[in-house]
Amino acid sequence: MPLSLSLAPFSFKLSTNIPLVNSNLEKLYPSYCFEEQAFTDYFLQVHNSGLIRQLFRKQARFLCDLREPFKPLDYSQAFAMLEWGMNWTVASHEMSFLLVHSAVLAKDGKAILFPAPPGSGKSTITTHLAFNGWQLLSDEMALINLKTGRCHPFVRPICLKNNSIKLAKKWFPHASFSSIAIDTHKGDVIHVSPPISCCDMRFEDAEIVGIIYPQYTAGNILEIEALDNSNSFMQLSNNAFNFTALGKIGFDTIVKTVEKAKSFRVWHNNLIDLQDFIEEEIL
């Protein structure tokens, strides 16, 4: 029996024969996610590779209906593969939002985007803010409404990599963590469930007031550089999954977003200072 996964605004059905996937889902997703839904957007599968590969060096495969976008991964990475597979599914089908590769957090209905490549410390910032009273909209993907320009939540577990795993476990020992997927293309990876308050706000969109392009840096400094609109436009469009497919409306949405929000490039190390800066200067 496939499992229902209602992850507003999208709904999935998942069939899997890998126990690790089931146990992580139960640990990380609140129970309302598993309720039966009236309509399923995407049918997913995470299965082990058949025949001989069940016996040695077991593999996990991801399928979205009949399409298999990735090569198999190691069996122990099956849950991470499902999370990435869901991101792929949304990014390659959904055109009703402008989709930006970005973390989004909000306070009092005002959202900040953190578009950044892996290694920039984006997920560490996300975890820090989500566990300090901010609303997590997404760790991976900003869903920007093409008409209103507001950002919709797509609340999912936060994906932490390498050194940040240890930090997050130290800072928030009571949070729900997934099993570790070792040695993926992003290094060691773990998923952590956001506080339940974030899940409760899964239908509440937010106005984008700031865009921060973070870069983690060694040394205890916080350097901030204001970005002009054209510069911010270029970076935001480079991070948008469906920018070219959306054509003019995608272009207009990015222009409006950039014009409304303040943009900064930030070299950070101290999360408290970064949070102070955002709360005092942008909100």
Next chain:
Amino acid sequence: MSRSLLSQKSIIQLYTEPQLATSVSLRQWESLILVMRSEQLLARFGYRFRDVGVLATLEKCVQRHFENAITLAEHQHTQIRYEAEKLSTYLKGKTKKLVFLKGGAYVLSNCSASIGRTCGDVDVIVEKSDITAVEKALILAGWYHKDINDYDDQYYRKWAHEIPPLTHGVRGTVLDLHHNLVPIISGRMVDTEILFRYTKTHSHGIETLTEPAMFVHSSIHLFFNEDFKYAYRDFFDLYLLSKGKSSEFWIEVINISKALNFKSEVERAIRYLSLCFELKLPSETISLFDKKLFVFELSFKDKVFISGLSPKHYLSTDFFGIISAWLLMLRGHFLKMPLPILFYHLTVKSVRAILESVLGKHIFTKVENSKSIQNNLTSKRD
């Protein structure tokens, strides 16, 4: 849900009578959307429902999937037009003829089969004597051949009707460069001099076949072939190309099919269009065709073909569908290759696959030397 709503007939009916969409339940839409997406028909139905005003009455979640598909198809059409303008301008003077084929040509000629048509690559045909010059020119302009082994390269160049596909280094577009409509090895090549009489020039000097010639080519592509993966979509193309056409269109279709010596493929198309889409030819043209085309009784062969022209998604197909696909694949191979060569080809392919898996991937890869690197810069391989 029952398979009945996902059958070839029901989905066709949903296209010809789109008002039926209002009585489809949410659970039925789940499966229908899966099948339509996998058959590459989601955008086509999206336009259909939108044009008759049904789309807006459907549930929001259902609407969204059709609108997503429409957006993606529109974007692809923009890309195809851009690519065609670039190619036509760039190759002007480098080849006598450059004619766009199949999905790309539907889009470029803006004919009825362009509606919601998506395609994985751009297909063009040039005269055989121009193909080397065109290939070299394209490589200079940033197109390259993806990794392909010596045997496959030789297969293309000796037996096929096209050279190995070219990919654009920046834009990623895939281009299939043909010099004939069917493989050389089949012994059924068309005379391109005749084919090129039936072309039409559009803006920016872009050339496609005329609509009757497109119908003939699409029939050949569908029935003189072993690959029925997207046959259901291609069948819809034929329907859209032929719907409501006058007797001049059909007379031209007959003439072209005779001139190219592919009359039976066209007749097959007409037979199945009449049976499945209830296509009605203008009464004055019916006498031009064999009466047997319009007999309702189905032979086993008909059943196999109709099954091949049905959705392949597992929600929609059955055991007979799987058997049919297999029979049609065998038939297509026999049509295209004389038996000894087919046997040789399949043996080489399987032996090489076994040896590569046992002895390593590069057992057949030739060692690179400076001379071949230099050749790569100037000629065929990337």
